[in-house]
Amino acid sequence: GEEVAQTPKHLVRGEGQKAKLYCAPIKGHSYVFWYQQVLKNEFKFLISFQNENVFDETGMPKERFSAKCLPNSPCSLEIQATKLEDSAVYFCASSQSTHISGNTIYFGEGSWLTVV
């Protein structure tokens, strides 16, 4: 597609439940990025992929967060045993290259996760 598509737009989970978010990158884009934004504050980089391979996961809280990009499937970000502090908007982005110089990263509209 011509845009980064994220689903669901809104998700409510009770504390301790699992949450799974999906992202379909722009067609032809090999690189996918996940960011977390809590309460309109600064964006936190979580993880990036080159096709199905993890490229950079320095921002991932590994104990409860996991992500995948499998061939012919939307990418996913999964949070096991959600906590109140996981309430945030999760943005997915894609680009033709992670070598950003001269390239552009395009963002989806985000998935709002509310943990109650």
Added chain:
Amino acid sequence: DAKTTQPPSMDCAEGRAANLPCNHSTISGNEYVYWYRQIHSQGPQYIIHGLKNNETNEMASLIITEDRKSSTLILPHATLRDTAVYYCIVPRPLTGGGNKLTFGTGTQLKVEL
């Protein structure tokens, strides 16, 4: 990423040009300057990017100083819909390829009647 400094907020009258400054004094010779904006809590929207020369597209103009230590994003005729947080970003290429955008706190632009 190269550190960028932006004013936390600016006001602009509708129909006037909005000039948003950004300092990036530690920028390296091969690093681009990118501008994004976020309207309410929507996804960040790409605006423009440049390396050395001034750039213009349908959304905005980007003026980069000759020493590249600062730049200005210009919205020539601001409208109420341009009210947003504007982010100036200098992503740093990593050895071996790849980098990522690191967002700061940006400039909250408020366009008023």
